[in-house]
Amino acid sequence: MNALCENLHAANEADKAPRHIRSYVLRQGRVSNAQHRYHKELMARIGVPYAPVQIDLTAIFGRASPCIFEIGFGMGETSAAIAAANPQNDYLGIEVHTPGVGNLCKLVAEAGLSNQRIIQHDAVEVLRDMIQPGTLSGVHIFFPDPWPKARHHKRRLIQPPLVALIASRLAPGAYIHCATDWEDYAHQMLEVLSAEPVLENTAKDFAPRPDHRPLTKFEQRGLRLGHDVWDVVFRRRHELL
Numbered sequence: 001m002n003a004l005c006e007n008l009h010a011a012n013e014a015d016k017a018p019r020h021i022r023s024y025v026l027r028q029g030r031v032s033n034a035q036h037r038y039h040k041e042l043m044a045r046i047g048v049p050y051a052p053v054q055i056d057l058t059a060i061f062g063r064a065s066p067c068i069f070e071i072g073f074g075m076g077e078t079s080a081a082i083a084a085a086n087p088q089n090d091y092l093g094i095e096v097h098t099p100g101v102g103n104l105c106k107l108v109a110e111a112g113l114s115n116q117r118i119i120q121h122d123a124v125e126v127l128r129d130m131i132q133p134g135t136l137s138g139v140h141i142f143f144p145d146p147w148p149k150a151r152h153h154k155r156r157l158i159q160p161p162l163v164a165l166i167a168s169r170l171a172p173g174a175y176i177h178c179a180t181d182w183e184d185y186a187h188q189m190l191e192v193l194s195a196e197p198v199l200e201n202t203a204k205d206f207a208p209r210p211d212h213r214p215l216t217k218f219e220q221r222g223l224r225l226g227h228d229v230w231d232v233v234f235r236r237r238h239e240l241l
């Protein structure tokens, strides 16, 4: 490839994969021996390596079942509890933080779960590059990093471009469920999801906590601090307007 072709190739690749502001900062965080061991053993079985290639969810889970995509599972307690309580569904959890990935691997192994897979990568890139349009039955975003300082609000996950991307990956009738204990972020979620024409609210505004969402570590801490919790649940319309 000559220099001009190389430049054109690079520009095309950049167009296909525009850079975006990261919604996370990779913390070093201590990885315990158990997390390290389970990460090594389990990711070989239930880990899906990131690649900019669309995946076949049926092949990844070995069956055709509703697939729920989770962005930022943290230490994975909620993910493992939901996967255990809903063996009829498959769960694809995305997280960048190694101790959290190791911990979910440990929980999956201990509970013998067969319906959880993990991708350790930026969820925005996974959605954009790996998930085929119209294939997800649900998306969970529980207690995303609140980025409370105004100058950091651009790092918040729930913004129009990501919501449009998520909406495009949902099957008709599929849901997106967000929860937060930050009031202004809760209103941002409601506003941004309401403005996405492909989605409709399942409630008048905030939704009651759906039974499928157990209390998370972050939520318990928030409740102890006297914070409220807001759930926002929208569905992809069957008929586009």
Ligand SMILES: C[S@@+](CC[C@H](N)C(=O)[O-])C[C@H]1O[C@@H](n2cnc3c(N)ncnc32)[C@H](O)[C@@H]1O
Pocket (backbone or CB within 6 Å): 022, 023, 024, 071, 072, 073, 074, 075, 078, 094, 095, 096, 097, 100, 121, 122, 123, 124, 141, 142, 143, 144, 145, 146, 157, 216, 217, 218, 219
């Ligand atoms: C505040 S924690 C909440 C964790 C968990 N959902 C809970 O409720 O306990 C947010 C998590 O999202 C992860 N995260 C943020 N942006 C992400 C992204 N773009 N892709 C994958 N993980 C992300 C962070 O690493 C962090 O672990």
